[in-house]
Amino acid sequence: MTLKGKRLSKTGPDKLKDFQRFGSVLGLERMEKLLSKLGNPEKELKVIHVAGTNGKGSICHYLYSSLLENGYKAGMFISPYLERFNERIQFSGEHISDGDLEELTDRVVKASESLVEDGEDSPTEFEVITAIALLYFKEKNADVVILEVGLGGRGDSTNVIEKPIMTIIGSISYDHMDRLGGTIEEIAMEKAGIIKKRCPLVTAIDDKAAFDVVAKVAEEKGAPFIDGNAVAGRAQISVSSIHGMKYSVRILGDEYHVETSMAGEFQLLNSVTALTALEYMREKSILRLNKDDILKGIKKAFNPGRLEILSREPLVILDGAHNQDSSRVLRNAALKAFGEEALKNCILIIGMMADKEVDKIMKNLLPLGGRYFVCEPENPRRADGEVLRKSLIGLGVDDNDIEVIKFPKEAVSRAFEEIRSGKAAGVIVAGSLYLVGEVRSQAIEEVKDLEV
Numbered sequence: 063m064t065l066k067g068k069r070l071s072k073t074g075p076d077k078l079k080d081f082q083r084f085g086s087v088l089g090l091e092r093m094e095k096l097l098s099k100l101g102n103p104e105k106e107l108k109v110i111h112v113a114g115t116n117g118k119g120s121i122c123h124y125l126y127s128s129l130l131e132n133g134y135k136a137g138m139f140i141s142p143y144l145e146r147f148n149e150r151i152q153f154s155g156e157h158i159s160d161g162d163l164e165e166l167t168d169r170v171v172k173a174s175e176s177l178v179e180d181g182e183d184s185p186t187e188f189e190v191i192t193a194i195a196l197l198y199f200k201e202k203n204a205d206v207v208i209l210e211v212g213l214g215g216r217g218d219s220t221n222v223i224e225k226p227i228m229t230i231i232g233s234i235s236y237d238h239m240d241r242l243g244g245t246i247e248e249i250a251m252e253k254a255g256i257i258k259k260r261c262p263l264v265t266a267i268d269d270k271a272a273f274d275v276v277a278k279v280a281e282e283k284g285a286p287f288i289d290g291n292a293v294a295g296r297a298q299i300s301v302s303s304i305h306g307m308k309y310s311v312r313i314l315g316d317e318y319h320v321e322t323s324m325a326g327e328f329q330l331l332n333s334v335t336a337l338t339a340l341e342y343m344r345e346k347s348i349l350r351l352n353k354d355d356i357l358k359g360i361k362k363a364f365n366p367g368r369l370e371i372l373s374r375e376p377l378v379i380l381d382g383a384h385n386q387d388s389s390r391v392l393r394n395a396a397l398k399a400f401g402e403e404a405l406k407n408c409i410l411i412i413g414m415m416a417d418k419e420v421d422k423i424m425k426n427l428l429p430l431g432g433r434y435f436v437c438e439p440e441n442p443r444r445a446d447g448e449v450l451r452k453s454l455i456g457l458g459v460d461d462n463d464i465e466v467i468k469f470p471k472e473a474v475s476r477a478f479e480e481i482r483s484g485k486a487a488g489v490i491v492a493g494s495l496y497l498v499g500e501v502r503s504q505a506i507e508e509v510k511d512l513e514v
Contacts, residue, residue, distance in 0.1 A: 096177060107196065107204065107207050108206045110229075124332065124336035131355040132355045137199040139210060170197065206349065216252050232335065235387045250271070254276045261285055273289075341356075367495055378489055378505060379489075380492075396430055396490070405490075411473045413436070413450075414439075427493065489505075
């Protein structure tokens with residue numbers, strides 16, 4: 063498929079949607095040409111580059127929060143957003159303003175149109191968004207920027223960063239296999255594409271096959287390499303609950319007594335990985351960091367829509383849980399905190415993307431409800447509600463316990479009606495960050511109404 067010669071429409075309130083027609087195409091050539099048109103802002107940034115299948119968003123938030131506590135003018139680029147596009151581009155604790163986003167979008171769209179007029183392929187939507195973020199951070203004179211990989215690593219638009227100050231690869235598991243490869247080794251090789259010569263690397267990989275691939279690439283590139291999973295294995299946990307954890311761990315010879323506010327078994331590994339990267343940069347004087355401020359930042363870090371508990375009575379939980387690993391983490395955390403019997407009295411609202419491992423995710427989510435509302439998030443990749451219903455039936459769920467309610471907000475309204483009438487003890491929303499983002503504000507308001 064070629065994108066050459068296509069004209070870009072400038073109509074519509076959201077100019078970025080014009081680029082959705084170009085799909086998600088991996089490769090750096092378009093991005094490099096676009097950034098050249100914009101004066102190569104990426105070359106003036108100190109970047110911490112973060113890849114991985116699960117956990118990379120939380121790792122980014124731990125890093126960002128700690129850098130802010132240390133007084134840095136820090137930027138963070140993440141995806142996807144939950145409720146507002148502006149969440150994707152953050153600086154010094156604030157989301158990019160509507161005015162800055164509008165002005166920078168116009169400039170990047172103009173540069174993209176210029177490329178097309180030159181006979182080049184058009185940048186994709188994600189490439190345009192990445193360029194907006196890099197330009198924004200450069201013009202804000204960011205001290206350091208945290209860039210989260212969008213897809214894979216090697217061909218992701220964020221991989222135009224040639225000399226990051228630190229790279230991090232979180233856990234690796236099966237996801238986006240249509241584009242990253244059908245084996246864990248192939249997926250790991252794509253993630254390992256962010257590793258640069260002699261640039262320090264911290265990983266949170268617990269799959270041996272994936273770890274071996276990444277370790278080999280790090281060795282070939284002479285990248286100092288720290289296994290965050292091994293560091294986390296030495297942690298002594300004193301408290302672990304649905305509200306977070308407390309633990310002690312020795313990192314590069316220094317003892318840390320850590321408290322987190324984010325819950326779930328993976329947050330031990332995610333927080334240790336971020337801490338290891340921060341301690342390495344502190345020890346090597348890559349950044350000026352204070353240990354106490356690092357710990358304050360770790361405690362304050364929050365990643366909305368990931369095991370987010372809005373209420374305990376009634377129980378209201380939101381979690382993207384969009385693949386097999388993350389759905390297992392949600393299941394285990396909820397079962398441990400609340401018990402299987404209590405969860406049987408809850409309604410599970412499920413919506414997913416069609417390109418995910420639907421049956422495997424569903425199997426993990428089954429214990430989180432006694433009844434199931436199946437819906438379809440507002441996204442072109444969404445799974446059909448009837449397909450999800452059949453998946454549940456195939457896993458042994460009685461058809462009488464399943465309702466297909468196409469619109470997520472309607473499903474949430476219905477669930478809270480059942481809570482008010484005493485027919486349900488709570489609601490859990492899971493299966494996609496797009497789903498959680500669509501209903502999060504509504505669920506928060508519903509909980510407030512219950513408290514009045």
